[in-house]
Structure formats: C-alpha cells, structure tokens
Amino acid sequence: MDPYQAGEYSGRRSNWDRLAFQHIVYMNCSNPVTQNGKYVDTASYVNWDSKDKYIYAIAGDLKAEDFQVGCHVKLVALTSWWGLDTNNYSYAAMHTGLVYGFEISWMRLICDQHCPSKHGCDDCFFDSVSQELNYWNGNSLWSDILATILPALIMLWAWKILLTVPLFIVILTCKWRKRHLSMFESIENYLEQNNLMPIRYSYKEVKKMAGGFKDKLGEGGYGSVFKGKLRSGSCVAIKMLGKSKGNGQDFISEVATIGRTYHQNIVQLIGFCVHGSKRALVYEFMPNGSLDKFIFSKDESIHLSYDRIYNISIGVARGIAYLHYGCEMQILHFDIKPHNILLDENFTPKVSDFGLAKLYPIDNSIVPRTAARGTIGYMAPELFYNNIGGISHKADVYSYGMLLMEMAGKRKNLNPHAERSSQLFFPFWIYNHIRDGEDIEMEDVTKEEKKMVKKMIIVALWCIQLKPNDRPSMNEVVEMLEGDIENLEIPPKPTLYPSETITKN
Numbered sequence: 001m002d003p004y005q006a007g008e009y010s011g012r013r014s015n016w017d018r019l020a021f022q023h024i025v026y027m028n029c030s031n032p033v034t035q036n037g038k039y040v041d042t043a044s045y046v047n048w049d050s051k052d053k054y055i056y057a058i059a060g061d062l063k064a065e066d067f068q069v070g071c072h073v074k075l076v077a078l079t080s081w082w083g084l085d086t087n088n089y090s091y092a093a094m095h096t097g098l099v100y101g102f103e104i105s106w107m108r109l110i111c112d113q114h115c116p117s118k119h120g121c122d123d124c125f126f127d128s129v130s131q132e133l134n135y136w137n138g139n140s141l142w143s144d145i146l147a148t149i150l151p152a153l154i155m156l157w158a159w160k161i162l163l164t165v166p167l168f169i170v171i172l173t174c175k176w177r178k179r180h181l182s183m184f185e186s187i188e189n190y191l192e193q194n195n196l197m198p199i200r201y202s203y204k205e206v207k208k209m210a211g212g213f214k215d216k217l218g219e220g221g222y223g224s225v226f227k228g229k230l231r232s233g234s235c236v237a238i239k240m241l242g243k244s245k246g247n248g249q250d251f252i253s254e255v256a257t258i259g260r261t262y263h264q265n266i267v268q269l270i271g272f273c274v275h276g277s278k279r280a281l282v283y284e285f286m287p288n289g290s291l292d293k294f295i296f297s298k299d300e301s302i303h304l305s306y307d308r309i310y311n312i313s314i315g316v317a318r319g320i321a322y323l324h325y326g327c328e329m330q331i332l333h334f335d336i337k338p339h340n341i342l343l344d345e346n347f348t349p350k351v352s353d354f355g356l357a358k359l360y361p362i363d364n365s366i367v368p369r370t371a372a373r374g375t376i377g378y379m380a381p382e383l384f385y386n387n388i389g390g391i392s393h394k395a396d397v398y399s400y401g402m403l404l405m406e407m408a409g410k411r412k413n414l415n416p417h418a419e420r421s422s423q424l425f426f427p428f429w430i431y432n433h434i435r436d437g438e439d440i441e442m443e444d445v446t447k448e449e450k451k452m453v454k455k456m457i458i459v460a461l462w463c464i465q466l467k468p469n470d471r472p473s474m475n476e477v478v479e480m481l482e483g484d485i486e487n488l489e490i491p492p493k494p495t496l497y498p499s500e501t502i503t504k505n
Contacts, residue, residue, distance in 0.1 A: 199271030265319030292338035336399035394468035401463025
C-alpha cells in the first residue's frame with residue numbers, strides 16, 4: 001500500500017475511495033473536431049511537436065463516447081483544483097488547474113502508524129482548530145507524530161513542485177515562442193512550396209512605401225487602406241489590418257487564398273508584412289475605387305453607362321467562377337458585395353477582400369455551417385435555415401445575384417423610404433414587372449441597354465432562388481449573361497425564407 005493516497009479528506013472522516021483530483025486529457029487529432037463541445041482547441045496556447053495538426057484538451061474523465069475518429073490521447077494531467085468546472089470548457093480554467101497541481105494525502109499513513117487498535121483508523125482526524133491529530137474521542141497525538149508530519153509535508157510539497165514547475169515552464173515557453181516567432185511561417189512555407197510567394201516586406205519598408213500613412217483611401221471593420229508607391233514608381237494599396245480575430249485567421253485566409261490566384265478579375269496581392277501585432281497586405285492599386293460609389297451615388301458627376309455596368313457584371317461573374325473552378329482548391333468568398341468589387345483605370349472589375357474566404361477541395365461540395373459568414377443583405381438563406389440545403393459555392397451565387405440586382409437598378413435592394421410596401425424590396429417589385437411583360441421605365445437609355453438591364457435582372461432572379469439547388473453555377477451565370485435574352489426563362493418568384501417558417505410565425 002502506498003504511503004500517500006489520492007483520497008479526499010473532509011471534516012472528521014477520510015474518504016479513501018473518492019479521488020481528490022480531476023483529469024485534464026490532451027488529444028492529438030488529424031482532423032478538426034467540431035461536433036463535440038468537450039474538445040477545447042489549444043492551438044492558441046500549446047504547440048506540441050506532433051504530426052497531427054489539431055490539439056485539444058478535455059476537462060474531466062474521458063468517456064468512450066468522447067473519442068473521435070482520428071484522435072488519440074497525447075497526455076493525461078492531474079489537478080486537485082476544484083474550481084475546474086467540467087461543464088464550462090475553458091482552457092484558461094484548465095491552465096489554472098495545471099498550475100495548481102494535485103494534492104496527495106498523508107492522513108492514512110499517519111493514522112495507521114499512531115492510532116490505537118481500540119480506535120479504528122477511520123476515527124482518526126486532523127483538528128484544524130488545535131492543529132493536532134486526534135481520535136474521535138478527542139485524544140491528542142500531536143506530540144507523538146510531529147516528527148512524522150514534518151517530513152511528510154516536505155515530501156508533499158517537493159512532489160508538488162517537482163510535478164508542477166516543469167509543466168508550468170513548458171507552457172510559458174510555448175507562449176513565449178508563439179509570441180516571438182511568426183505565426184505565419186506555415187503560410188510562407190505553403191506559398192513557397194507552391195511557387196506562389198508574394199513579397200514579404202518589413203514594417204519599415206511598408207511605412208516608407210505608404211509615405212507615413214498620410215493618404216488614406218478608405219476604412220472598415222478590417223482596418224484602413226492607404227495609398228503607397230513601390231520603388232518602381234507603381235502605385236499600390238496598402239491594407240493595414242486592425243486587431244485580428246481568431247488568432248490571425250482572417251489575415252492567414254487572405255494571404256493563403258489570394259496568394260494562389262491570378263486572374264484579370266481578381267485583385268493581385270503583391271506582398272504582405274508581419275511585424276509583431278502589425279499586419280499589412282500590399283495590393284495592386286485600383287484608381288477608380290469600389291463599385292458601390294458608382295451605383296449608389298446621387299452625384300451626377302459619378303456616372304456609369306449601362307453598357308459599362310453590364311460589362312462589369314460579366315467580369316465579376318468570371319472572377320467568381322475562377323475562384324470556384326479555376327484553382328486547385330475551390331475558393332468560396334462568402335462576402336460578395338459592391339464594396340468588395342474594385343475598378344482599375346479601365347473600369348475592369350476585380351474581386352477583392354478575401355478575409356472571410358475558405359479553401360475546400362473541388363469535390364467537397366458542402367461546407368461546415370460554422371465556417372460561413374458574410375454581410376447582411378447579401379448572405380444566402382441557407383446560412384440561416386437548415387432545411388433548405390447545405391452551404392456550398394451556391395452561397396456566393398446568391399450574393400452575386402443580390403449584387404447584380406443592385407447594379408441593374410443602380411439602387412440598394414432594400415428601400416425603407418418606399419411609398420408602397422410592394423416597393424420595399426426591389427427584387428420582388430421588379431419581378432412582377434418582368435413576369436407581366438411590362439416595360440422597365442428608365443431614362444436616357446437606349447433600347448439595347450434596356451435589353452441588357454432586363455437580362456441582368458432575369459439572371460439575378462435565378463441567382464437569388466431560395467434553395468441552393470435551384471440556383472445556377474457561376475459558369476452558367478456567365479453563359480446566361482453572354483447569351484441571348486430570348487433563351488432565358490423567367491424563374492419562379494424568389495422568397496426570403498422557407499414557407500414552413502412563414503406558417504409557424
């Protein structure tokens with residue numbers, strides 16, 4: 001029998017059968033675990049030297065149903081910190097438990113050595129008030145066992161320090177390395193191996209390039225964009241990212257996706273910068289800015305003909321089709337909107353802002369629901385409703401349809417100031433006109449331009465169908481826009497949500 005027991009001592013009774021510690025189990029997984037809330041991602045805290053890419057921690061006992069395919073136990077640690085709530089899966093709490101360590105009781109050893117036979121060892125207890133070891137009848141044994149307690153206490157603390165300090169040092173070392181080494185080395189290696197290496201600039205070079213960040217082009221939730229100039233004299237747009245979410249995943253996503261693309265309708269990434277908390281992306285300069293200022297502006301001096309708008313719509317469709325089908329991996333943008341369509345000096349459109357983009361194999365048609373985000377007004381219904389279809393490249397098709405409708409009408413789809421309720425949502429209002437064969441009232445446009453606008457509206461109505469399977473692919477969208485309007489059928493009237501949702505509400 002071991003002299004030190006992992007039993008719990010409480011009150012006047014020692015419970016030798018109840019464990020006085022909890023487990024913290026580290027799991028190595030070859031695939032991400034998304035369906036089990038017990039698995040806490042430790043990528044931000046621990047960097048194991050392992051071939052498996054995903055490391056999770058689990059608080060409490062590991063049950064058979066907790067094991068996931070592709071996962072195995074890496075390490076089991078103990079803690080006696082009872083502040084660890086196994087229903088609140090926080091790695092910060094686990095870390096506190098690991099630092100606390102675990103306790104070993106010496107009560108059984110002392111009681112076995114010093115309690116008289118007429119008393120059972122279960123009657124032996126430590127009186128915290130008198131600081132003495134007593135029996136149930138209150139007899140003091142402190143003078144008899146003092147020589148035994150001191151070595152036991154020293155041994156206990158020695159074991160605690162011996163077990164806790166190395167683990168604490170490992171965690172601190174991992175944090176130090178994570179803070180001082182670039183978290184983007186894997187991205188650089190990836191780009192280099194695929195011969196898609198954008199230039200890495202130092203922050204000093206970026207600051208000089210931007211002229212001290214004096215010429216701001218725009219600002220958004222991601223940060224700010226400044227105009228800069230390369231040594232060659234070419235102008236560039238420098239996107240300085242603000243505080244990143246998800247351990248820099250938005251930055252990594254943008255570098256990894258756009259760094260592997262080259263298409264006339266995709267904005268070109270020239271280089272990037274990682275310096276401590278500062279992150280920058282250097283793009284080709286788009287002198288005409290974003291599309292939204294041309295289609296939503298009331299300024300008469302900012303004007304685009306419908307012929308040019310039509311050509312821009314085809315260019316955007318080609319760019320998205322390239323992302324879906326033209327790369328080794330399928331790139332889903334998840335944030336197609338007018339603000340993210342940039343125009344060069346010839347008004348050639350370029351799809352930009354890949355902060356929400358995701359990479360998937362071409363044959364992987366369904367995307368995890370947790371991976372999808374976007375902008376309200378352009379997000380596909382399947383991002384909100386589970387019963388209409390899975391999330392796929394058709395989410396980008398829906399966003400493009402909403403964009404195309406706004407380009408055709410030169411107005412936002414939702415008009416809260418409309419005189420009639422039927423005019424609140426432009427796609428519904430214009431559908432009734434198209435279905436009934438009514439002529440679209442437009443000023444200062446030719447007959448040919450009216451045909452272009454009608455074609456854009458019909459294609460947009462197909463793109464914003466409620467169910468993903470009812471929408472065309474982006475390749476089909478390009479064919480529809482480039483084809484004759486006589487070959488286009490009028491689609492069913494689009495809806496915003498499933499019919500059963502309307503019934504329930």
